[in-house]
Amino acid sequence: MTEKTSKYRSQIRIYADILHAIGEERGNAKPTHILYRANLSHDRLVKYLTQLKDQSLIEETGASDKTTYSLTDRGIEFLKEFRKVSQFAEAFGFVL
Amino acid sequence: MQAPQWFIGFDSLMLIVDAAIAFAISYYALKGYRLVKERTLFFLHFSFVLLGVGLLVDGVVTIPVLAFRGLSPIMTASYLMRITAETIAYGLLLFAYLRQTRSSMVETAPLALVLEYHPLFEIVVFFLVAYLAAQTAMNYSVRKERNSLLVFIGFALLSVSHMFFILPPILRLFFVMAHVSQLLGFVALLAMLVRVARTR
Numbered sequence: 001m002t003e004k005t006s007k008y009r010s011q012i013r014i015y016a017d018i019l020h021a022i023g024e025e026r027g028n029a030k031p032t033h034i035l036y037r038a039n040l041s042h043d044r045l046v047k048y049l050t051q052l053k054d055q056s057l058i059e060e061t062g063a064s065d066k067t068t069y070s071l072t073d074r075g076i077e078f079l080k081e082f083r084k085v086s087q088f089a090e091a092f093g094f095v096l
Numbered sequence: 097m098q099a100p101q102w103f104i105g106f107d108s109l110m111l112i113v114d115a116a117i118a119f120a121i122s123y124y125a126l127k128g129y130r131l132v133k134e135r136t137l138f139f140l141h142f143s144f145v146l147l148g149v150g151l152l153v154d155g156v157v158t159i160p161v162l163a164f165r166g167l168s169p170i171m172t173a174s175y176l177m178r179i180t181a182e183t184i185a186y187g188l189l190l191f192a193y194l195r196q197t198r199s200s201m202v203e204t205a206p207l208a209l210v211l212e213y214h215p216l217f218e219i220v221v222f223f224l225v226a227y228l229a230a231q232t233a234m235n236y237s238v239r240k241e242r243n244s245l246l247v248f249i250g251f252a253l254l255s256v257s258h259m260f261f262i263l264p265p266i267l268r269l270f271f272v273m274a275h276v277s278q279l280l281g282f283v284a285l286l287a288m289l290v291r292v293a294r295t296r
Contacts, residue, residue, distance in 0.1 A: 012132045085128035088292045091243035093235030
């Protein structure tokens with residue numbers, strides 16, 4: 001049954017995937033890395049990165065082509081909680 | 097109910113512990129729902145709240161009955177409340193599973209027929225929980241994770257307990273076995289919850 005996951009990711013899952021990709025690079029994530037790891041188009045990535053910045057979950061450093069992203073404390077906490085909730089739901093066989 | 101004399105009191109204590117664990121699971125599901133806004137988690141939360149309320153009321157009501165004999169109508173009412181709450185709660189959980197696996201509706205059709213032809217609450221609850229146990233077994237077979245295994249063990253023990261709850265008219269010891277397996281089922285769910293909460 002868990003194989004029948006919806007082919008569309010929820011917004012919260014996309015947030016978590018982006019935060020996870022940024023977390024992997026330990027504060028030095030380039031947009032191309034996030035794009036690849038979170039499996040998003042460029043336009044959608046820009047949209048989600050803006051939303052995550054607005055919610056203070058990530059912060060942007062550098063300018064234009066040298067822009068990198070890192071997780072804020074709030075972002076780290078969100079990701080930690082998301083992983084727990086995801087594990088909890090998956091234990092019952094529910095997919096977020 | 098048909099509890100052996102020596103077991104009276106232990107059953108209410110076990111029901112209260114079961115309720116506490118059900119509330120802990122419902123709280124965690126609510127916490128998850130608030131974070132991710134996934135409706136399935138809300139169903140999980142609501143069904144465990146119902147389970148907790150039913151178990152708690154039945155457990156607490158039994159205590160004054162021990163002191164003041166002759167309150168059996170109240171005990172019957174509390175039992176009916178618990179079994180109704182359980183039926184709705186497990187029904188909600190089943191709905192949540194079906195919501196995620198709509199394409200497997202055909203597999204559940206025979207189950208629906210069985211439910212229609214067994215009016216007794218305990219039998220209905222048994223089939224509901226047995227279905228949930230089967231779903232969680234399938235989940236474990238896919239994931240092979242310890243948390244999924246604990247949830248499967250939890251629902252399997254709960255279904256066994258409801259099978260035992262049908263049998264006390266035959267032998268009173270089944271009443272004790274039902275409570276023990278129900279408690280062990282909730283403990284398995286609690287173990288999963290503790291493991292998840294400890295995740296870094």
